[in-house]
Amino acid sequence: MLLQRSIASRLAVSPPRICHQCLNTLSRLKSLNKRCLSTTFPPANSITLEGVGAWRKPHYYFMANRFLVTRGQNSEVTVIVGDKDIATALPPHRRQRKQTQTAVANTIIPPDASSLLSSSSAASSSTLHRSALAYLSLSKPRLTALIVLTTMASYALFPVDPLLSSPAAPTLSALTLVYLTAGTALASSSANALNMAYEPKFDAQMSRTRNRPLVRGLLSTRQAVTFAGLTGMVGVAALHIGVNPTVAALGALNIFLYAGVYTPMKRLSVANTWAGAIVGGIPPLMGWAAASGATALDGTMTELLGHPGGWLLAALLFAWQFPHFNALSWTIREEYKRAGYQMMAWKYPAMNARVALRYSLLFFPICFGLWWVGVTDVGFLVDSSVVNAWVVREAWRFYRKGGEGGRARGLFWASVWHLPLLLVLAMAHKAGMWQGFYERVIGIGREEDEFDEEEDEVEGIAEAGVMSAAPVAKVWELRDRH
Numbered sequence: 001m002l003l004q005r006s007i008a009s010r011l012a013v014s015p016p017r018i019c020h021q022c023l024n025t026l027s028r029l030k031s032l033n034k035r036c037l038s039t040t041f042p043p044a045n046s047i048t049l050e051g052v053g054a055w056r057k058p059h060y061y062f063m064a065n066r067f068l069v070t071r072g073q074n075s076e077v078t079v080i081v082g083d084k085d086i087a088t089a090l091p092p093h094r095r096q097r098k099q100t101q102t103a104v105a106n107t108i109i110p111p112d113a114s115s116l117l118s119s120s121s122a123a124s125s126s127t128l129h130r131s132a133l134a135y136l137s138l139s140k141p142r143l144t145a146l147i148v149l150t151t152m153a154s155y156a157l158f159p160v161d162p163l164l165s166s167p168a169a170p171t172l173s174a175l176t177l178v179y180l181t182a183g184t185a186l187a188s189s190s191a192n193a194l195n196m197a198y199e200p201k202f203d204a205q206m207s208r209t210r211n212r213p214l215v216r217g218l219l220s221t222r223q224a225v226t227f228a229g230l231t232g233m234v235g236v237a238a239l240h241i242g243v244n245p246t247v248a249a250l251g252a253l254n255i256f257l258y259a260g261v262y263t264p265m266k267r268l269s270v271a272n273t274w275a276g277a278i279v280g281g282i283p284p285l286m287g288w289a290a291a292s293g294a295t296a297l298d299g300t301m302t303e304l305l306g307h308p309g310g311w312l313l314a315a316l317l318f319a320w321q322f323p324h325f326n327a328l329s330w331t332i333r334e335e336y337k338r339a340g341y342q343m344m345a346w347k348y349p350a351m352n353a354r355v356a357l358r359y360s361l362l363f364f365p366i367c368f369g370l371w372w373v374g375v376t377d378v379g380f381l382v383d384s385s386v387v388n389a390w391v392v393r394e395a396w397r398f399y400r401k402g403g404e405g406g407r408a409r410g411l412f413w414a415s416v417w418h419l420p421l422l423l424v425l426a427m428a429h430k431a432g433m434w435q436g437f438y439e440r441v442i443g444i445g446r447e448e449d450e451f452d453e454e455e456d457e458v459e460g461i462a463e464a465g466v467m468s469a470a471p472v473a474k475v476w477e478l479r480d481r482h
Helices: 002-010 020-027 066-071 085-089 092-105 113-123 127-138 141-157 174-198 221-242 245-265 272-292 308-331 333-339 349-361 363-372 379-401 404-428 435-442 446-464 469-481
Strands: 017-019 054-056 076-080
Touching: 127 174, 127 221, 141 174, 141 272, 141 308, 141 404, 174 221, 174 245, 174 272, 221 245, 245 272, 272 308, 308 333, 308 349, 308 363, 308 379, 308 404, 349 363, 349 379, 363 379, 363 404, 379 404
Parallel strands: 017 076
Antiparallel strands: 054 076
16 A cells, blocks of 8 residues: 555656656556556557657556556656667667667778788888888788688698608698798789789778878889889799799789789779689689699699699689678778779679679589599588588678678678688598598508508518418418408
8 A cells, every 4th residue: 555655646746757667667566456467568559759758658558556547548657768769668689689780780891901001100110110011011911811821722732642642752842832822922912012003092082991001101102013023023933933834824914913904994894803803713723733733744734723623712712702892892882982993882782792692602512513523521511511601691691681780791701701711621621631540440441451461471472482382372362362
């Protein structure tokens, strides 16, 4: 009774002001007599926010509470909405989901490494350190590291015949790998420096690139071109001397395609994305040609690139460019538009999402092909399918939602992790890598090894002339039974 009188006295003031949560709590008090199902009201039918947040009670709401009947049929209760207005009227789980989606949508893709190095260079007090960071930023370190990674992975995945390799004299040379890594990094730095030298005034119009060294005036165009020329010549020479002429030709071709075809094409046609994808598919061919050169007879390009494994790795990198770049370009599509770059993200948004999804689906047959041609074992099919399904799911969401609600950023970060994971899994499942382990654990191949040892022993004894003709004939008879 005291609780009822207290509530009644507080509601005597017209209109009472209580918050939404207290209103729900009040309707569910166990001490209220004659409680029935009519006191439970669904939020969709009871809460109507109009204007300043006034809510008119349903006609059945107070009927189960005798001490509130005197309020009359036309009484109203003012709901205090709070700072977040309508958002606080949502159920907690929906409110939390909305906050998470808003946080993801507002996440900004971080600037590239060149912009970060330019900031560090401008803040440095040492002239030598400032110049070194400025020139390093010309190479786009993150992109160069990714290119080197794909080249090294392709080199490591080359299937070597056990008859041609041994622990004492391995076919894949560490010195060749050093030349390949250094030459590829220098060639990539040359192409990236030429790219920056060509478009500083356009980079100044975009948030991700306006902090690059040429835009900020840390280096001149002449210095960038000189740096590109030196790194290009040294890189191609290292590939030619330390690896083979085919790899050097592929490195020089990639510099030309990136700086001479892809860069100017960005202002002409949306086909520039396909040109850039070709550039991304060449480094795996370089690593494959470098590895196959150790066992080649003639060393021609046809012989070095005759195995389908290298082309499948190139196809993997070619297909990966589309979900990665299409998602990235969608987040800054308005900046691309203002700068005059012809990108699918703002010219053909539906096509942009559709292409990303199509090329994401190609990961499955490409990974199947790597197992089919003997580059990886069957376990790679299982592991790669999980990673590929993750990217396809994000690409499907990107296709359905058009990038809204953080879908573009979800696909972008999925693609960032997808490629390194896939290459690491492929190297972990390289064909023949676990064969010796399985033989020791399961026992496969022991009988064959014992038979080979017995045959070698018999032949050695027979050649030494220690045994007579009859025992030798008997031993060979026993061998034939096996």
